[in-house]
Amino acid sequence: MPIGKVSNELLEKIVFPYSGVNCGRVICGPAVGQDAAVIDFGEKLLVVGADPITGTQSKMGWYAVHVNANDVAVRGAVPRYFTSTILLNKGAEEDFLEEVCRDVDEAAREIGVCIVGGHTEVVPFLETPLLCGTMFGETTKDRLVLTSGARAGDVIILTKHVGLEGAAILATDRFEDLSRVLDGPLLLRAQSFFSNLSVVREALAVNESGVVTAMHDPTEGGLLGGLVELSKASNVGFRVEEESVPVAKETLEICSTLGVNPLSLISSGVLLVTVKSGEESRALDAIRSVGVSSTIIGRVTSSKRILVRSGGEEVNVGPSIREELWVALKAKLG
Missing domain, CATH: 3.90.650.10 (PurM-like C-terminal domain)
Known part of the structure; x- marks a missing residue:
């Protein structure tokens, strides 16, 4: 497959069919063009968006927060909570990890988001660091946009x-x-x-x-x-x-x-x-x-x-x- 996001055709053919059980609460699940999932929690809707940062190492932590917040906001939802998975290449310095975490914190404070968890690991076969983020937001049915x-x-x-x-x-x-x-x-x-x-x-x-x-x-x-x-x-x-x-x-x-x-x-x-x-x-x-x-x-x-x-x-x-x-x-x- 070519470098970059998997084609819409392959997403529909290979990725989307494997969606686990039907819980009855998913208003918007995996689909081409849909920026974030929407889950019905009664009075509130939970909106979840996930994106990796792969094209740059410059301010990747700051970047991850905003890119994922965007996916939630276009649903008409306010971004609230963020988790990150930081995968470091062998030989990565502690200073670089701290820079990433500091940038995540800076971006989160800019838009009022709470960092609630994640995972950090050094992976031997990686050539460059990767950061995968997930943003959770809230909206109501009358504010939801698809x-x-x-x-x-x-x-x-x-x-x-x-x-x-x-x-x-x-x-x-x-x-x-x-x-x-x-x-x-x-x-x-x-x-x-x-x-x-x-x-x-x-x-x-x-x-x-x-x-x-x-x-x-x-x-x-x-x-x-x-x-x-x-x-x-x-x-x-x-x-x-x-x-x-x-x-x-x-x-x-x-x-x-x-x-x-x-x-x-x-x-x-x-x-x-x-x-x-x-x-x-x-x-x-x-x-x-x-x-x-x-x-x-x-x-x-x-x-x-x-x-x-x-x-x-x-x-x-x-x-x-x-x-x-x-x-x-x-x-x-x-």
């Missing part, structure tokens, strides 16, 4: 700018060689994108507007991957205008230098929201009220997945999107 709620005619809103996570990783992990062809200040600005990786504030704020039909946190595969997952979960299509999609200058420069597409670059920190047609202004106002930028990039359609290029060409978006980060991390500079 990725499967989008309907034809809905407006698609994007927060911030695409590829910000990937740009931050590349500007950090490849700083030395990129600085030979790109300005140092530009790379430092891209590194600062790490501070924008949380979508908790805007997700909870826009959900309060009452006009949201679906939310999704586009991670691997970037914007295009997120759109495909959302459309598959909702059994709909989309029509997105490339010219409407915000991309930071720093991301464009880094992607151009490494020969990758920013629309397919990992994008934690970006929020995809679909809202009822005619209600988009309420959603935009809610997002902007917490100091986050947002842009209308297209509409939900009944079937086809279409990206309209800058020149007007309409391109059909396929069912699987290649994550560009893995390509960019290994790309040779001329």
Whole structure:
């Protein structure tokens, strides 16, 4: 299998069928595009999201908390509790472990999350450290949002700018060689994108507007991957205008230098929201009220997945999107 997240087709064919017993409480379980599980606990719903950190070692603890909190928040849930499994490679230093734990603590305090457990181990065959996180959150049935709620005619809103996570990783992990062809200040600005990786504030704020039909946190595969997952979960299509999609200058420069597409670059920190047609202004106002930028990039359609290029060409978006980060991390500079 290729490097990166297992394809949607393999998830449905091999992974999802093995789901244990039916406890009767699962509102949302394993499914393509669904960011977190939802379990009925009576008056409250328990929301559970799990994600590993594999693409970077820089601030991986801080990063793990926010990435997992995002998956919970797009359900309309408040992140509450976090566990982590820290797997260290042979020879890892105590200072590195302490740095990871300190970063987990810092991120958790930023969003009011309690660290409730986990596991830490040195594994002899690992080449680099891995951190697997699980976030637990709470919501109620009237606040619950699923990725499967989008309907034809809905407006698609994007927060911030695409590829910000990937740009931050590349500007950090490849700083030395990129600085030979790109300005140092530009790379430092891209590194600062790490501070924008949380979508908790805007997700909870826009959900309060009452006009949201679906939310999704586009991670691997970037914007295009997120759109495909959302459309598959909702059994709909989309029509997105490339010219409407915000991309930071720093991301464009880094992607151009490494020969990758920013629309397919990992994008934690970006929020995809679909809202009822005619209600988009309420959603935009809610997002902007917490100091986050947002842009209308297209509409939900009944079937086809279409990206309209800058020149007007309409391109059909396929069912699987290649994550560009893995390509960019290994790309040779001329």
